[in-house]
Amino acid sequence: MELLVFIFFFLAFYVVGMMRLVLRCTRDRRQKRELRTLVQDLRGREIRIAEHRLGPPHEVVDGTSGRSLWVWKSPPNEVLPDGTGLLILSLTVDSGGRITGGGWNRR
Secondary structure, eight states: HHHHHHHHHHHHHHHHHHHHHHHHHHHHHHHHHHHHHHHHHHTTHHHHHHHHOSOOEEEEOOOOSSSSSEEEETTSSSSSSOOOSSSSEEEOTTTTBBBEEEEEEEE
């Protein structure tokens, strides 16, 4: 009887662990898909549109050629899609205020 209880609890912990892993992978895949779409939608638009959609950036780094790098981090940004770990979204902006490129990284 004790062996059956042990096996039952072992299997229950295993199933819960696997469900958490599947949920985590699903959430990360959804985050990746949403970020890919977001970066593609913002490319070629003015930076004020990104600022309106994402909120104030965490950091703005001005370059020497008039270009700048705008960086958002989640957390603390609550607008970016949820996922695992720290999310860093960066957009490259030209001197005219248009987004020329973007990317993201999860750590």
